[in-house]
Amino acid sequence: MLARIKAASEGDLAPLRPQMMSRLGAPFGANWSAYPSSDLLFLWTLGQLARLTGVEVAANLALVAAVVSAALAFYASARWLRVRWEWAMAGALLFAFTYQSFNRGLPHLLLAFSWTVPLAVLSCAWVASSRRLRWGGGGGAVCLGTGLVLGVSNPYALFLFLQLMSWALVVQWLGRRRPENLRIGLATLAVAVGAFFVVEAHVWLFATDTAADSPLERNYGGTERYALKPLELVVPPAQHRWEALAFFGQRYLRWSDWRSGEVFAPYLGLAGIAGLIWIASAAFAAVLRRRRVPGGALTVVWVLAFASIGGLTNVIALISGVTLFRASNRFSIFLSAVVLLFLVSRLSRWWGRHAVGWSIAAAALVAAVGVVDQVPRAAPPEKRARVAAMVASDRELGRRLEAALPAGAMVFQLPVVTFPEPPPQFQLGDYEHFRPFLGTRTLRFTYGSLKGRSRGQWQRDVVQLPTDVLVRDLERQGFSAIYLNRRGFADHGERILRELAACGRAERIEGARREQIAVRLKPSLQPEFPVARRLTFGWGWHRAEPGEPRWAFGPAAMSFFNPHAQPREFLITLRMSGAGPRRTVILKINDREQLRERLGESPVDFQLRVTLPPGFSRFDFESPEPAVRLSEERRQLRVLAVHRADLALVAAEGPGR
DSSP, rough: OHHHHHHHHHHHHOSSOEEETTTTTTTTTOOOOOOOOTHHHHHHHHHHHHHHHHHHHHHHHHHHHHHHHHHHHHHHHHHHOOHHHHHHHHHHHHHOOHHHHHTTTTGGGHHHHHHHHHHHHHHHHHHSSSSSSTSHHHHHHHHHHHHHHHSSSHHHHHHHHHHHHHHHHHHHHTTTTHHHHHHHHHHHHHHHHHHHHHHHHEEEEEEEEOOOSSSSSOOOOHHHHTTGGGGGGOOOTTTTTTTTHHHHHHHHHHHHSSOOTTTTTTTTTHHHHHHHHHHHHHHHHHHHOOOOOOOOHHHHHHHHHHHBBTTHHHHHHHHHOOTTTOGGGGHHHHHHHHHHHHHHHHHHHTTTTSSSSHHHHHHHHHHHHHHHHHSEEEEEEEEHHHHHHHHHHHHHHHHHHHSSSTTOEEEEESSSSOOOSSOOTTTTTTTTGGGHHTTTTSESSSTOBBTTTTGGHHHHHHHOOOHHHHHHHOOOTTTEEEEEEEGGGGTHHHHHHHHHHTTTTOOEOOOOOOSEEEOOOOSSSOOOOOOOOEEOHHHHHHHHTEEEEEEESEEEEEEEEEEESSOOOEEEEEEESSSSOOEEEEEETTTTTEEEEOOOOSOOOEEEEEEOOEEEEEEHHHHHHHEEEEOSSOOOSEEEEEEEEOOOOOOOOOOOO
């Protein structure tokens, strides 16, 4: 998130344009256009703020704004529902500090902005109610404005809002059928969906590698792992500041085998739990007495039915394969808004029969206990000191790098790590390779290319070479330094540092903590473009298994990136086999058939000399015979296997740059 804010401050990240990070993914730049992100307007705004304050201050101000905006939105919603000011303020504090949003922090900064949720609940209630909305009135403006903001912000909140607004329209249609309410509700849906597609347009307009798979790896299992577990609504976090409550969270961690990385996020807090029990009791009593069920109770029932493990979200994912909204535990923020609005409205009504002073005192007590319950323990001084030392070391290393290397110099980063959502790399933390980017202003780094894109395949190829060949290639390509983070190596990088020294590359630039090291290279004055040595697997392929070829489970694609400005001739070597005794395999390159062969279970080598245009080329593999399922285990649906997909430049003319 810090890297995205910095990229926005440097002018590389903005809505409705290619998301090209000029200082990442060197030498070509990192194209993030294919990464779904509806928060670009928000990040662009933070980037402009960071130009004035710096990235760290802008990020901290954003976290403060998340809390303040949530409190203000809840307060306004409660007051619109005629809740007394003291109870509206108490509910606002409880909602602003609810665990689901307040404890997200920078890793999930967009999710921390939950201020749209109370307004979403209020808008749905207005559309469904007997109250007549008007286009020129405040209610209509709130509905349309809420839809617009939800469309350009948190996609999880938008997804559930679309469901709730659709139900509100159904309720209005089956009830009074007020035309204004129906029209405003439909217009709100249209505005929200339209805004979403506008801010996500970069995914369709500017994603260039059409053969590449989505950079987000999602599967059905994730929809179960990250689903809402109703028990987690009431289980206090293991880090709760009160030991008596933390005990239950610690027990849950010990005893639960199937939990996500967002465990405890749905915790409603003591006040929220009280509101949930109260609204459930009121709904049960209304059913027994054949009276009208509170609208908030219907919202709670729908959220639980849709988001809970084994609920509708899992059914939809299983039937349709749509798993993008896998973390349905995040919908609990709507439960928090609904039960707190119900709680403060009932308490406001009850305390309204008492003296104002007693009502204010009771509201203050509820707010104080609820906020203390939700806010986690402060980080220990040792951790804060460790983080401060790391930041200071990164800044010092950045100053040393920019003093030693010319502006615009390229730095190759080791170990090579995929982006985003990388697999574990020894002790290297997620996205830790962004640290030198954050500490500098002019240098370019190789990290940051989207995973599965052929634009960055050359990095994964060159790192397989012996160190002396690696050094030669990087210098020929114009790189001024090799950066390594010791935490990414079992031997803390000692072997490669010795090998670099043996190649005559022993001049180091280190930070104070000595965990990040840059070794200077001797870049060529006429650098060449790096060229990948292998094709890049795109969509249609099973995940790679150790020692196994890559199996296609249907029509599949690969890609290659030609960095030169002119078409070039390449020699492509393929080793393939088929699933079953004999199978026809067809290979098309840029929609032109280049190979049609009958393959059996034994691998066969093929060589093709093809001329590839500048930029991306697409390789499509297909077979007229149906796929073969070897067993009911995962990844057993197979068509063909690619054991090898190498290529080499036949002739290079002139300088690469």
